[in-house]
Amino acid sequence: MILYPAIDLKDGQCVRLLHGEMDKATVFGDDPAAQAAKFEAAGCEWVHLVDLNGAFAGEPVNAAAVEAILARIKVPAQLGGGIRTMATIATWIEKGLSRVILGTVAVENPALVREAAREFPGKVAVGIDARGGRVATKGWAEETDVMVTDLARSFEDAGVAAIIYTDIMRDGAMTGPNIEATEALARAVSIPVIASGGVSSLPDLIALRDTGVISGAISGRAIYDGALDLGQALAALKG
Template sequence: MILYPAIDLKDGQCVRLLRGEMEAATVFGDDPAAQAKAFEDAGCEWLHLVDLNGAFAGAPVNAAAVEAILANVTVPCQLGGGIRDMATIEAWLSKGLARVILGTVAVENPALVREAAMAFPGKVAVGIDARNGRVATKGWANETDVMVTDLARSFEDAGVAAIIYTDIDRDGAMQGPNIQATEALARAINIPVIASGGVSSMADLTALRDTQVISGAISGRALYDGAIDLATALETLKL
């Protein structure tokens, strides 16, 4: 199982939100590129980047910070937040991003997901953020009647590289991930599932790994707070 350290970007800074609330942002640093390099130096295989402003704006906002990260590390990076058209997808991939994450647009324009996944094999992931099993969009501000499993299944034949599943009520709360829901999703579809939201301890990581069906886990606040030691976690997940 791959551990993806998260760098959430708001106004050019590294932050973490509590349950997706922009007003509940904790700033962890003002040099995202240096933070990315520190994660790489600790041995991570991937980085997970989120343009939080972009998720609300519907277009990239923290592009300068993302580009600085891409210039400063060699590990592959995936990015979500405000990526809602083919031009933006193409632009990010041309700048060296390994994978784009499509969230809101996966609900509102699923044809774009299919088009992008076909045009860029292995480089398109779908981000599914949910409360109580229902998908939320536009930076989690809009709750829909779409069920998580139904949306994920609709992309099984599209060539999507991964599903990134976030339980919003667990995100940033340091209360542990929703392992049961994440495992159930992973068993219900044939697309690799990456867990996000609430991963706050080594016990969480090993529990996700031990399901044997979850391909990755994203963690942010726990790494910044020191609740998870990145080097130790990476070594443990290799076992």
């Protein structure tokens, strides 16, 4: 199982939100590229990036910060937030991004996801963010009637590289991930599932790994707060 340390970008800074609310942001640093380099130096295989402003704006906002990160690190990075057109997807991949994460557009324009997955094999992931099993869009501000498993299954034949499943009520709350829901989703689809939201300790990571079906986990606040020792976590997952 791969651990993806998260860098959430708001106004060019590294932040973490509580339950996805922009007015509940904690700033952890003003040099995202330096933070990414630290993650790489610690031995991380991937870095997970989110353009929070972009998720609300519907277009990239923190592009300069993302480009600085891509220029600084050699490990692959994935990015979500405000990526809603083929042109934006193509631009990011040309700039060296290894994987784009499509969230809102996966609900509103699933044909675009299919087109992107065909055009850029292995480089398109679907981000599914949910409250109570229902998908939320537009930076989690809007809740839909779409069920998580139904949305995931609709992309089974699309060639999507991964599904990133976030339980919004766990995100940034340090209360542990929703292992049961994430495992159920991973068992319901053949697409690799990455857990996000609430991963706050080494036992959380071990529990996710031990399901045997979850391919990755994203953690942010726990790493910044020191609740999760990155070196220890990476060693445990490799061991």
